[in-house]
Amino acid sequence: MRIDLRSDTVTKPGPGMLDAMMHAAVGDDVFGEDPTSNELEAYAANLFGMEAALFCVSGTMTNQIGIKVHTQPGNEVICEQSSHIYQYEAGGIAFNSGCQVKLIYGDHGRITAKQVEESINPDDSHKAPTALVSLENTANRGGGSCYDFDEILKIKAVCEKHQLGFHLDGARLFNALVAKKESAKEYGKAFDSISICLSKGLGAPVGSLLLGKKSFIGRGRRYRKLLGGGTRQSGYMAAAGLYALKNNIERLAIDHANAQSISEVLRSKPFVEEIFPVETNIIIFKVRDPYTAASLAAKLKELDILAIAISPTNIRMVLHLDISSEMVDDLCNTIKKL
Numbered sequence: 593m594r595i596d597l598r599s600d601t602v603t604k605p606g607p608g609m610l611d612a613m614m615h616a617a618v619g620d621d622v623f624g625e626d627p628t629s630n631e632l633e634a635y636a637a638n639l640f641g642m643e644a645a646l647f648c649v650s651g652t653m654t655n656q657i658g659i660k661v662h663t664q665p666g667n668e669v670i671c672e673q674s675s676h677i678y679q680y681e682a683g684g685i686a687f688n689s690g691c692q693v694k695l696i697y698g699d700h701g702r703i704t705a706k707q708v709e710e711s712i713n714p715d716d717s718h719k720a721p722t723a724l725v726s727l728e729n730t731a732n733r734g735g736g737s738c739y740d741f742d743e744i745l746k747i748k749a750v751c752e753k754h755q756l757g758f759h760l761d762g763a764r765l766f767n768a769l770v771a772k773k774e775s776a777k778e779y780g781k782a783f784d785s786i787s788i789c790l791s792k793g794l795g796a797p798v799g800s801l802l803l804g805k806k807s808f809i810g811r812g813r814r815y816r817k818l819l820g821g822g823t824r825q826s827g828y829m830a831a832a833g834l835y836a837l838k839n840n841i842e843r844l845a846i847d848h849a850n851a852q853s854i855s856e857v858l859r860s861k862p863f864v865e866e867i868f869p870v871e872t873n874i875i876i877f878k879v880r881d882p883y884t885a886a887s888l889a890a891k892l893k894e895l896d897i898l899a900i901a902i903s904p905t906n907i908r909m910v911l912h913l914d915i916s917s918e919m920v921d922d923l924c925n926t927i928k929k930l
């Protein structure tokens with residue numbers, strides 16, 4: 593049995609989700625007439641207590657539209673150096689928004705209010721005007737680490753003081769909410785805009801949502817069209833997203849517990865030098881002799897276990913809803929024998 597831990601994006605829709613998709617009410621969403629997309633947007637906005645939402649095909653699109661609406665060309669965006677918006681969106685901040693970034697070296701992907709305040713450019717004609725602060729929660733390259741909500745509120749206060757936009761890349765925000773027993777509505781109050789992914793741990797085949805004020809989302813809708821992201825009978829995709837939001841949030845705790853069990857076995861192995869703190873569904877660990885990350889990933893692949901070597905020394909494993917408890921037991925036994 594193949595155990596695919598490369599990403600929580602590899603999940604496939606189960607019978608309940610497929611059934612919801614098959615029976616979705618649809619219309620032309622570019623005309624605003626797709627009832628299921630409208631329902632999904634309203635449902636998500638309500639979940640976070642925010643005014644409006646925009647359904648897009650990917651989290652890259654929701655982040656990029658968010659950044660575009662918050663900025664003008666020539667502005668600067670503050671983010672952590674390992675953040676998805678900087679590392680994995682194909683240079684989109686420069687291409688789509690004409691902005692540059694100020695990178696902060698954080699703690700497992702998290703930055704502090706003090707670091708943000710020190711990174712804001714002074715009002716000086718040599719400098720790019722700082723326009724936006726973007727956080728990532730959970731932080732993917734930080735090993736699925738979660739922010740302390742008090743720090744988020746401190747960063748919010750800095751943004752308000754300096755009149756900066758405050759965006760959250762919440763591709764895996766639900767993992768953080770479940771792990772830390774936090775409320776979506778508190779996040780909705782803290783940020784100007786939030787991007788959430790339906791196609792990560794929540795298990796939908798496609799889709800992300802951008803949340804914000806009505807006027808913000810209205811401007812975002814225009815950029816979605818500009819990027820070629822206006823889709824027609826999108827209700828078939830939206831139905832999967834609605835199903836995911838209604839059924840697959842609480843079960844993320846199972847993925848977190850599975851990540852803990854696997855990390856405990858890894859911790860006992862001499863070839864594991866270090867494991868990032870495991871807070872949610874991601875395990876990042878550093879390997880040492882006789883393995884490199886690539887050679888251990890290759891060895892695991894021979895054993896039908898797929899994981900990604902994310903650097904010469906580090907391997908990432910991601911838990912998700914298609915990993916059963918039998919698979920976790922198998923995996924732990926296999927690792928014990930290595």
Ligand SMILES: *Cc1c(COP(=O)(O)O)cnc(C)c1O
Nearest residue numbers: 650651652653676728732761763
């Ligand atoms: C996956 C992910 C995204 C969005 O990725 P898409 O593949 O474009 O949906 C954004 N941010 C983070 C942290 C992610 O892990």
